[in-house]
Amino acid sequence: MSVLRRVKPIVFVVCLIPAALLAWNFWGVIHDRPEALGADPIREAEIFTGLWTLRFLAITLAVTPVRELLGLGALAKYRRMFGLFTFFYACVHLSMWVGVDWFFDWRAMGGEIVKHKYILIGMTTFVLMLPLALTSTNASVRRLGGARWARLHRLIYVSAITGTVHYLWAVKKDTLFPLIYLAVFVLLLGFRLLEHYVGPLRLRKTSRPARRQTSRPHAGLTGAAPGSSRAIGDAK
C-alpha cells in the first residue's frame, strides 16, 4: 500500500487548516484580539477564503498532470477530496459575502449581482461548481456514465477561468497576482490539451527509472472510482 494512501487522512486535516485559522481569527476579533484580521476583518476574510478557493482549484487541477508526469497512480484518490475542498472554501467565501458582508440583505445583493460584473462572474463561478460537487459521488459517476460525467466535469476549467476573472475584476489596479493565478490555470489547461493532441506525457521513466517499479503504472486509469481519473482527453 502506497504512502500516498496512508497519509490521505492527514492531508484532509491539513486542508482544513486555512478554515481553522480563519475561525480562530474570527473568534479573536469578536473576543480578545480585535486586530486579528486587520482593520477590515470582513474584507480580509473574503479575500482569504476567495484565494484559498482558487488555490484548491489549482491543486485539484494539478493532480492529474502530476500523477501522470510522475507516475503516482495513488494520487487519483486525492482529486475528489481536493475538488470538494475547493467547493467548501467557495461556500465559506459566498457565506461571508451573503451573511457577514451584506447581512442577508437580498435586495441589495440582487442589485450587486445584476449591476456589477465582478460579482456576477463570481456568482457564475459558484453556480458552475455546484453540479460538480453534487455529482462527485461514485453513484453519480455510475448513473451518468464515465464519459458523460467526465464531460460535465470539464466545467472545472471554465470555473477556474471565471473564478480568476472574478479576482481580476475585483482588484483596483495591481493585477499581478490575479494574472499569476490565470497563468497557472492556463498552464494546467494547456497540459491537458497537449496530452489530448500529442498523447500521454511521462517524466518518470527518464528521471526515476527503478525506484517506483512497484507502483502500478496505470493505476489512475483503472482507479477505484470509475471514470474519476478521466477528464479532458481521456473521455474519448
Add this chain to the structure above:
Amino acid sequence: MRIKRPEDINSSEITDESLYINRRRFLAAAGVLGAAGAGLLACNSEARGSSSDSAALAVEQEPEDKLNTFDQVTSYNNYYEFGTDKEDPKGNSGAFHPQPWTVRVEGLCKKPGDYHFEDLIKPHKIVDRTYRLRCVEAWSMVIPWQGIPLSDMIRRFEPQPSAKYVAFTTVLRPAEMPGQRRPVLQWPYVEGLRMDEAMNELTLMATGLYGKPLPNQNGAPIRLIVPWKYGFKGIKSIVKIAFVDRQPETTWNIAAPDEYGFFANVNPEVDHPRWSQATERRIGEFRRRRTLMFNGYGDKVASLYSGMDLRRNY
C-alpha cells in the same frame, strides 16, 4: 508597583484619544468638528445627507460617527508608493525620511519658490479638523487631523486670476518607496483641484493626526485632505504645488479614466463601474452604512457643482 511621574508620560500620549473621543459631541455635530469641541467649525447643521436622500435615511437612523483609533488610522492605508496591500504602507515606510523637506511652489502666482517645510508651516495657525474619509473602495474612517486650511496657504502665494487649478505632486524616491519600483501607477503621483475647491474652507493641508506629526504611512510630512471627495484625491508627501490655467492630469484618471474622474466627489448615486458606491463599511464596524452625498458635507460644497452633471463629471 511603579507609579508614573508626570515627566514619564509622553506629551503625545496625553493628547491622544482621551481628548478626542466624546460620543456626545459626535452625536451633536455628526459631521465635521474641532478636536476640542464643535466650535472650531460652524458646520454642525449638516451631515444628515442632502435632501435627495433624506427620505431613505428616515427609514433607518443614521449611526453616529466615532473616531477610528490611532492604530486603525495608521495600519490600514492605501499608499501605493509603499505597496498595494493595506498593511504595506506601515510595513514598508520605515526607511522614508520626511525631514528635511522642501515644497516647490510654481506657476501662476506672485510668490513662487522653494519653501522649507518649517517656513511653509510657520506663518500659519494649525487647526484641528475631524473628518470622515471615504475611500473609493467603499470603506471609511473618521480621523482627527491637524493642519493648515489650504486657502490660507494659497492666499500667501498670491495666485494670479488666470490660475484656475492647483496641481500637486508627490515626492519620487524609489529608493525609499518600494512601491515606486513597480509600474502599478504612473509615478510620481499627481493630483489637482479646481481653484474654488482648493479655496473651500474644508480643504486642508494636513501635517498631523491625533496630535502627532503625520506618520510616514499617512503621507508625511504634508498631505492634502478633501473630505467630500474619495480618498485618492488626498495626495500624500507633497513636494510641488503648481498654479495652472488648465485642468491638471491626475494619477488615477490616467490609470483608468472610465473608473476615476477628476472630480471624484463622494456620490452614492454614481457607482464605480465595477462596484457600488451606495454603501460603505466604516472600519471597525460590522454592518454597512449608507454613503452620504458629498460624504455628508453637501451644505459646504454642493454649490461648487451646481448646474454640473455629476454623473458625467464623476
